[in-house]
Amino acid sequence: MAAQMATTKVPEVRDLTRIERIGAHSHIRGLGLDDALEPRQVSQGMVGQLAARRAAGLILEMIKDGHIAGRAVLIAGQPGTGKTAIAMGIAQSLGQDTPFTALAGSEIFSLEMSKTEALSQAFRKAIGVRIKEETEIIEGEVVEIQIDRPATGTGAKVGKLTLKTTEMETIYDLGNKMIESLTKEKVQAGDVITIDKATGKICKLGRSFTRARDYDAMGPQTQFVQCPEGELQKRKEVVHTVSLHEIDVINSRTQGFLALFSGDTGEIKSEVREQINAKVSEWREEGKAEIIPGVLFIDEVHMLDIECFSFLNRALESDLSPVLIMATNRGITRIRGTNYQSPHGIPIDMLDRLLIIATSPYTEKETRQILKIRCEEEDVELSEEAHTVLTRIGQETSLRYAIQLISTAGLVCRKRRGTEVQVEDIKRVYSLFLDEARSSQYMKEYQDSFLFNEAQSGQMDTS
C-alpha cells in the first residue's frame, strides 16, 4: 500500500552540516553507551570520560524526546580531554532525522554579515520542520496505447490507454493533452508509469519484467521493474524534513533575484523570519508540520564576545530554539569585548543557564586506548614497545602531539620499508618535530636571535 510504504523511507533532504570539522575525531561513532545509558569503557571510538559521557547520554535522550529545547549545555575541560569528541558523539547518535549544526566560535566573525545574523542563521539551521507531501497517483503497467489521428491530419486526436496492476486492468480515454505528454515521454506498451492525478504529469519508472524479452537490443539505461501491485489509483505520502533556515533562504530570494547581484550581504530580513515563524506555527496548529528542535554546537565558545552572549541569552528564550551545546577549554579569563574576568570566558548570567559537563584528563591506560584506536583509524601498525613509548609521550606532552606522531612515524616506517612502527621511528619523529613544551623551551633559550624579539623591537624600522 502506498500510504505507509512511502512514509517509511524518509528521503535525504539535508545539507545540514554533518561534515566533521576536524579529522581528528573521525573515529567517533557515538557516545558508546549501553541501553541503560551506562558508558562502556571503550566503545564507538570513545574512551574513558565516563561521567561526562553519562551526562551527555542523558542530555541526548532528552533531546531525542524533545524535552530540553531551548536549553544550553557547556562542555568544559582542559585541552585534549575529548570535549569535541563528546559533541561529535552526540551528533552521531542523534541519527539522520535530527538537525545538527556545528560551528567554531570564530566562524561568526565575518565582513559579509553581522555576528548576530550569523548566529541566527546557525540557530535556524538547527531547527527542522517535518512536513508531509501527499499525492494521488495512477500507477500501472501500460498494456496498450492506442492513438487515433484524424484522417484530415488536423483536429483533435483521441486515444485509449490500457493500464494494469497485478490485481486489475482498465482502459482510460485520452484527451489531446494527455496524448501529447505520453508521446513526449515516449511511453509504449510494457512501460511502468505513474500519472500524477492533480497535475497530469507522467513519470516513467522503467520497463516491466514480463516484457524483458520483447527486444534483444536494449540501452544500458533501461531499467526493469515489477508490475505494480494493488490498486491503480494510489495515495503516496512522503515526509520531508527541512530546516527553518532553508525556508528563510528561498523566501528571501523570491522577493527579487536582483539581490543576488547587488552585493547581497547574505542577511535575511527579520520580517521574512517573522513571516516564516508565523506560517510554521500556523502549520503546526493545523497539524501540518512538526517542529524538530535540533542541536547547535559552538566550539571554542570563549571566542564569542559579550554581544553574542547577550544575543544567545535572548535567542534561547524563543519558542523556536534548538539545544545549544558549547565547548571551551578556558579557565577564568576575560570575556571578549569587556575587561571583566569570568569563568570559561562566559558571562555569569549566561553561565547560570547552562548545564555544565566537565571532562577530566585521560589516564595512562585511556591514552593508550585512544592511541590504539587512532592507529587503526590511520591504518598504522604499531609495535608493542612503540605503543608504550608513544603513550608515555602522550602523557608527558599532550595527546594531540602523540596522535600527530602516529601518521608521521607511519611515514618514516614506510620509508624504511618496515611493516610495523618501531621505537626508532617514534624517536626519529620525536626529534624531528617539537612538541609545545620543547618549542617554548627553545624559544626561551634562543630568543635573542629571532626577529621582532623584545630586545630588538625598539630598533626595528616599521615603515
Add this chain to the structure above:
Amino acid sequence: MDSQRVMDYLMEVEVAAEDVLADKQQIVDLDARRNRNREALSALRNCASDNDKVKVCFGNMFIKFPKESTRSMIQKDQEQLEQEINDLRKGLKAKVNRLNDLQGKPELRGYNLSPLTGDELKAINSILKR
C-alpha cells in the same frame, strides 16, 4: 503457562496483521469497481446511438434503462466508492500503527501529519527537489 502467553501474543499480532491485509484487499477491490464505473461512464459519454435507453447489467440480467438515470446512478455509486476508500485509508493508518506498536516497532515519523496543500508545496518545492 508461558507458551500460552506467547501464543496469545502471536495471535494478537496475527489478528492485527490480518486486519491490515483485509483492509488493503478491500481498497483494491473498491478501486477495481471504481475503475469499472469510470469505464462505464466514458462508454456512456461516447456512445453514438441516439437511442436514449441503454442496456445495463444488473447481477446476471441485462435491463434497458434510461441513459440519464444510468449515468446519475453510476455517478452516485462512484462518489460512495471514493468516500469508502477514503475512510478505509484513514482507518488503515490507525491499524498499521497498532500493528507496529504490537510488534514493538517505533512509530513512523510524521505519520500523523496532515499534508500540505498544493500551493504550500509549490512554495517550498525547490528545497525538496534536491
